[in-house]
Amino acid sequence: MKIAILGGTGSLGKGLASRWIKAGHVVIIGSRDVSKAQETAVHLGLDSSAGMLNIDAANSCEIACLTVPFTHQESTLLSIEDGLANKIMIDASVPLMPPKVMRVQLPKIGSAALNAQAILGENTTVVSAFQNISAELLQTDTDIDCDVLVAGDLIDARNTVIKLAADAGLTGWHAGPLCNSVAAEALTSILIAINKKHSLAHSGIKITGH
Template identity: 45%
Template structure:
């Protein structure tokens, strides 16, 4: 696979989901910036991921530097910290695509669905960042542990957003990572993907598995 020159930044790249996405993106030959408020932690995480991903293009940096230098930004911080982090980096996100991978869980009952006042967390992100930023949602229903393997991931990634071209760009990125991305409609539909995460958490606890979702009836080429 040829290297892609797009620089992908991950805010919260040291967490389970963020580091898993970084691992997959590096294997897909993207240049990846692993972001954290603690730059030393970010550098350590990037070094550890690089050693197992066959992808040398992993760099640890502050969240601010990630937002400034990346062409596309994935937000994978805990939801409780999300808005604070976004306010710190807002000025560097103008004109960019931002992928919301967060889920508005409410501990301790994370297996119970909680709806946001704006409908979805992704819509709230769009309102916070403004029209100069293209927000899409994705990756909410992928088990983080599966991302850090080289195995095929047998679940679909729902991509919601209001700009078709931006969604197609994110879907292409997902496919390059070895997963199936599906256009799930407008950003408002993110509420469904976010809610499914709580449902999946409950299923995974009860059945002791790492379940995802799979949309049937769609012709696809397995990676």
């Protein structure tokens, strides 16, 4: 697939990009600064032309993934919303409110994913995923022993993102409608607290069952 990573110059964006490039996808790195995007593209082994402004990346892709800090989610989406019409937009945003990142603090609308859907409107299908995966681990070749909760209102769109999680070496699970993203977003603060109190580097979640 042709995947645009919006804010792809950051930690999570580079991690997902590196995995999807290895899986054979066409990856576009989006940024507010074209030279920064091109530099990241080259760093990831791509041609510099794979680095673009976020708006051009959104216009060029089949599917997009937003990887900017939650405080910049709205301004970023408002600047590119037309390019995302009739596409899936994966939202990995966690609404952390520094400095109290170990405390679950959610936006009034309920979650970052619901906020994205409200901004983009019904022409774009928002699917939430990857909130509980370490960007640092994604940037390595290591096997990541952590699952991905995939929430979205359309089952076909969730299936697409579960397949992309598999392509990144992760097991994705149907986590129900987009409003359920609140659970994955809240879990991140809990995982940060577990990392701190139990001296772990990259705690994650794993679904079990028979």
